[in-house]
Amino acid sequence: MTAEPSLNGLIVREQEPLNLEMPFSTLGGFTTPNESFYVRCHFPIPEIAVSDWRLKIEGKVEAPFELNYEELLRMESRTVAATLECAGNNRDFLEPKVKGVQWGLGAVGNASWTGVPLSVVLERAGVKSGAIEVILEGADEGEIANPPRPAGKIRFARSLPLAKAMGDVLLAHTMNGEPLPPSHGFPLRAIVPGWYAVASVKWMRSIIVTNRPFAGYYQSIDYTYWERTADDLPTLKPLAEQQIKAEIAQPEKGETISVGATYRVHGAAWSGDAEITKVEVSTDAGASWSLANLGADSVKNSWRLWEYDWRTPTTLGPQTLMARATDSVGRTQPFERDADRGTYMINHILPILVEVR
Amino acid sequence: MTAEPSLNGLIVREQEPLNLEMPFSTLGGFTTPNESFYVRCHFPIPEIAVSDWRLKIEGKVEAPFELNYEELLRMESRTVAATLECAGNNRDFLEPKVKGVQWGLGAVGNASWTGVPLSVVLERAGVKSGAIEVILEGADEGEIANPPRPAGKIRFARSLPLAKAMGDVLLAHTMNGEPLPPSHGFPLRAIVPGWYAVASVKWMRSIIVTNRPFAGYYQSIDYTYWERTADDLPTLKPLAEQQIKAEIAQPEKGETISVGATYRVHGAAWSGDAEITKVEVSTDAGASWSLANLGADSVKNSWRLWEYDWRTPTTLGPQTLMARATDSVGRTQPFERDADRGTYMINHILPILVEVR
Numbered sequence: 001m002t003a004e005p006s007l008n009g010l011i012v013r014e015q016e017p018l019n020l021e022m023p024f025s026t027l028g029g030f031t032t033p034n035e036s037f038y039v040r041c042h043f044p045i046p047e048i049a050v051s052d053w054r055l056k057i058e059g060k061v062e063a064p065f066e067l068n069y070e071e072l073l074r075m076e077s078r079t080v081a082a083t084l085e086c087a088g089n090n091r092d093f094l095e096p097k098v099k100g101v102q103w104g105l106g107a108v109g110n111a112s113w114t115g116v117p118l119s120v121v122l123e124r125a126g127v128k129s130g131a132i133e134v135i136l137e138g139a140d141e142g143e144i145a146n147p148p149r150p151a152g153k154i155r156f157a158r159s160l161p162l163a164k165a166m167g168d169v170l171l172a173h174t175m176n177g178e179p180l181p182p183s184h185g186f187p188l189r190a191i192v193p194g195w196y197a198v199a200s201v202k203w204m205r206s207i208i209v210t211n212r213p214f215a216g217y218y219q220s221i222d223y224t225y226w227e228r229t230a231d232d233l234p235t236l237k238p239l240a241e242q243q244i245k246a247e248i249a250q251p252e253k254g255e256t257i258s259v260g261a262t263y264r265v266h267g268a269a270w271s272g273d274a275e276i277t278k279v280e281v282s283t284d285a286g287a288s289w290s291l292a293n294l295g296a297d298s299v300k301n302s303w304r305l306w307e308y309d310w311r312t313p314t315t316l317g318p319q320t321l322m323a324r325a326t327d328s329v330g331r332t333q334p335f336e337r338d339a340d341r342g343t344y345m346i347n348h349i350l351p352i353l354v355e356v357r
Numbered sequence: 358m359t360a361e362p363s364l365n366g367l368i369v370r371e372q373e374p375l376n377l378e379m380p381f382s383t384l385g386g387f388t389t390p391n392e393s394f395y396v397r398c399h400f401p402i403p404e405i406a407v408s409d410w411r412l413k414i415e416g417k418v419e420a421p422f423e424l425n426y427e428e429l430l431r432m433e434s435r436t437v438a439a440t441l442e443c444a445g446n447n448r449d450f451l452e453p454k455v456k457g458v459q460w461g462l463g464a465v466g467n468a469s470w471t472g473v474p475l476s477v478v479l480e481r482a483g484v485k486s487g488a489i490e491v492i493l494e495g496a497d498e499g500e501i502a503n504p505p506r507p508a509g510k511i512r513f514a515r516s517l518p519l520a521k522a523m524g525d526v527l528l529a530h531t532m533n534g535e536p537l538p539p540s541h542g543f544p545l546r547a548i549v550p551g552w553y554a555v556a557s558v559k560w561m562r563s564i565i566v567t568n569r570p571f572a573g574y575y576q577s578i579d580y581t582y583w584e585r586t587a588d589d590l591p592t593l594k595p596l597a598e599q600q601i602k603a604e605i606a607q608p609e610k611g612e613t614i615s616v617g618a619t620y621r622v623h624g625a626a627w628s629g630d631a632e633i634t635k636v637e638v639s640t641d642a643g644a645s646w647s648l649a650n651l652g653a654d655s656v657k658n659s660w661r662l663w664e665y666d667w668r669t670p671t672t673l674g675p676q677t678l679m680a681r682a683t684d685s686v687g688r689t690q691p692f693e694r695d696a697d698r699g700t701y702m703i704n705h706i707l708p709i710l711v712e713v714r
Contacts, residue, residue: 058588099504137588147456150583150591151696157590208588213570215593220577226507231415231494231565233514234507236572339508 008035013101017041017142018183024105027249027268030297030305031081032109034176039183040086040107042156042218043142046203050187055121055171059135059209062126069187072173075116080170080193081302083110083270087196087223087239090247090346098343105247105350110268110303113191115172118165118207127162127209134165135208135216136190136201144217158199158223158238159214160192168193168301171204193301194273196239196345198223226340234340243347244271244333246279246306246325257356260314265292266307269325276304278326283310285320285351286335292323313356321352365392370458374398374499375540381462384606384625387654387662388438389466391533396540397443397464399513399575400499403560407544412478412528416492416566419483426544429473429530436471437527437550438659440627444553444580444596447604447703455700462604462707467625467660470548472529475522475564484519484566491522492565492573493547493558505578515556515580515595516571517549525550525658528561550658551630553596553702555580583697591697600704601628601690603636603663603682614713617671622649623664626682633661635683640667642677642708643692649680670713678709 005012010020020039022032050069058064067075086107088100101107122134138156143149160169170191173180180186185202192199198218219238226234246269257263265283269276275298280289295305306323313319326332337348362369367377377396379389407426415421424432443464445457458464479491495513500506517526527548530537537543542559549556555575576595583591603626614620622640626633632655637646652662663680670676683689694705 135588135590137590148578148581148583148593148699154591206588208590210586212586212592214586214590215577216590217593220572220593221505224505226505229567229569229571231492231563233492233494233565233571233573234511235569236505236574236577342505 010036010038011104011106013103017043018045019101021103022106022109024247024249025252027266030110030295030302031176032111034111034178034181034184037109037111037184038086038107040197041140041183043140045182046139048139048187048203053187055188055204056206057121057125058206060128060131060211061209062128065125067121072116072171072188075120077114077116078170079112079114080168080191081110081112081299082191082193083108083301083303084197084200085242085270087198087344088346090350091343093346093350094337094343100343108247108303111176113170113172114174115170115188115191118169118171118190119167121171121207122166122209125209130211131209132162132212133159133210133214134162135159135210135214136204137206137208138201139203139205148221150217154217155205156201156218157216158201158218159210159216160199164192194241196242198239223344225342225345228340239344241272242270243345244274244325244327244331245269245347246323246333247350248321248323248352251321251352251354253352255354257312257319257354259312259316259356261312263310263312264307265310265321266305267323268303268305269323270303271325271327271331273301274331275300275328276325277328279306280324281308281310282322282324283319286322286349289324316356319354319356321354322349324349367393367395368461368463370460374400375402376458378460379463379466381604381606382609384623387467387652387659388533389468391468391535391538391541394466394468394541395443395464397554398497398540400497402539403496405496405544405560410544412545412561413563414478414482415563417485417488417568418566419485422482424478429528429545432473432477434471435474435527436469437525437548438467438469438656439548439550440465440467440658440660441554441557442599442627444555444701445703447707448700450707451694451700451703457700465604468533470527470529471531472527472545472548475526475528475547476524478528478564479523479566482566487568488566489519489569490516490567490571491519492516492567492571493561494563494565495558496560496562501574507574511574512562513558513575514573515558515575516567516573517556521549551598553599555596580701582699582702585697596701598629599627600702601682601684601688602626602704603680603690604707605678605680605709608678608709608711610709612711614669614676614711616669616673616713618669620667620669621664622667622678623662624680625660625662626680627660628682628684628688630658631688632657632685633682634685636663637681638665638667639679639681640676643679643706646681673713676711676713678711679706681706
């Protein structure tokens with residue numbers, strides 16, 4: 001139904017660097033297959049030979065060390081499910097148009113990830129007192145086009161507060177039971193559960209413990225939003241926790257719906273590390289709302305599937321559908337966009353316009 | 358000699374907002390007269406009636422309070438000389454051209470400032486433990502054009518580390534013995550000695566003590582540079598201390614010099630809070646250097662004048678002059694531009710091309 005160029009069933013949002021979106025109408029089950037999982041790259045995909053590859057653990061640690069791929073695979077592993085969402089997902093819904101990859105609904109996916117807890121690696125190195133952050137650095141590199149930018153090539157890097165790094169972060173070598181595909185960070189990527197996927201650095205190269213706040217390009221310029229503090233002064237923050245959101249997989253935008261029938265509206269909803277407790281659906285542009293049925297799988301840091309049987313109108317014409325999620329700590333989605341979020345964290349209620357015929 | 362539009366003898370770099378440069382060839386003495394002092398605005402100059410105006414001291418303090426203009430004038434004052442330099446001074450020398458006001462040599466001036474130490478005001482309010490920064494907020498406001506930007510109008514604001522705020526920072530109401538002119542921040546501006554002038558917030562409105570790092574637009578996006586830290590990763594820093602620099606006032610770029618004569622090359626040099634101990638002049642594009650004579654006035658945080666009697670060549674043709682400063686802690690100017698400084702902190706050796714006829 002989409003007119004966009006596609007590659008193996010994914011929508012090509014950008015060729016170089018490669019940015020591929022899952023057509024969200026193809027949402028199947030709780031787990032997104034590897035070949036359907038959206039791909040977000042900032043630079044060319046690094047070609048990494050496992051025989052040469054090393055993961056360095058350095059900075060403010062007692063004993064810096066390196067791990068090779070075999071050593072990592074031999075370490076005790078954990079498997080967790082986690083929904084990754086690009087912080088710019090749904091950007092295509094913004095009016096007026098903003099810069100950045102024009103993601104529709106499908107820069108999100110849920111997979112099961114297997115790897116070594118970051119805390120295990122950090123504990124082995126021995127974090128020095130005074131350390132406050134852990135920088136995750138990828139092997140992907142390139143030049144930034146627009147100022148303010150560092151000179152020359154930089155590598156993709158993000159930092160985490162030490163508490164999060166010592167928490168549930170995984171160094172994943174396996175995605176849904178298979179070695180990470182190259183486009184998803186082979187041989188090793190971070191998985192930062194509950195956070196926007198920008199934090200889940202791919203093609204991991206180095207873990208750098210630091211006693212100073214890291215203000216890298218993707219931490220301080222790109223992937224940031226404005227928070228209002230004292231005296232209404234906006235202050236810049238790096239994106240972190242996923243915001244609550246429900247998305248409609250079917251029907252999709254522009255779909256033709258049969259008059260006077262039953263249509264299974266369905267989709268997914270997520271909210272960082274909180275549980276989705278309610279999804280409501282409106283078929284009249286927000287005037288009234290009905291409860292959707294929630295899927296049985298309610299897994300921390302993963303999306304929750306939902307569905308709603310819609311008795312479609314007996315009259316012809318356009319209809320606007322909406323979905324709205326509520327979570328276990330009482331958060332729900334706003335109707336209006338918060339402009340301080342710039343081109344990211346888009347979680348206001350999204351209208352899906354269909355035609356009843 | 359300049360072709361630029363001028364206003365009361367200053368070069369108009371921008372009309373709205375008003376940005377005026379002193380033709381640096383007009384450098385006279387140690388003190389720059391108010392009417393010759395460069396003007397840097399980010400937004401329209403606020404029209405402030407002193408009867409309505411208040412300075413607020415708020416945030417993480419024991420006893421927030423306000424001061425009016427009369428109260429400020431009655432407080433014990435201090436007078437200090439300080440050189441203010443725009444962090445983008447000399448931007449016109451950069452190749453390739455970069456965005457921003459195209460300052461030549463004259464976005465710098467030295468004045469005597471009278472006012473109340475910021476520390477006195479902070480001590481009266483009582484800074485709470487845990488405070489780390491002091492935000493200085495101006496009354497000037499407007500919208501930022503390009504992302505990443507906060508939504509709507511913002512006011513100009515910068516923060517200082519608490520130690521600097523409790524040090525030599527002045528809340529100045531008087532410039533060279535006269536009330537601050539409107540374009541220089543009437544009724545009150547900060548003077549942050551030794552720092553780029555962006556820190557010396559004009560049209561002061563509020564002093565906000567905070568226990569969180571302030572990442573305002575002019576702190577985190579604009580007026581920043583990249584510093585290389587662990588693993589060569591660039592990390593963003595707000596501009597702070599002035600870098601060492603010597604500038605040639607005369608001759609100016611493109612000037613015609615008499616053959617086989619004596620020409621008084623002169624200028625000024627400064628280096629944050631360090632003393633200028635040496636200025637060298639080259640009249641052969643850096644191949645050889647001669648010592649300049651330093652002016653008698655060596656005042657902390659102020660520029661130092663210098664001069665050099667040049668025996669001009671006996672042959673006709675182009676000549677490239679340069680000046681290079683050295684300070685009391687051994688710093689000197691580099692030949693090459695550091696690209697990580699973006700469009701700011703331009704202190705490499707600047708060539709002045711003249712013609713001997």
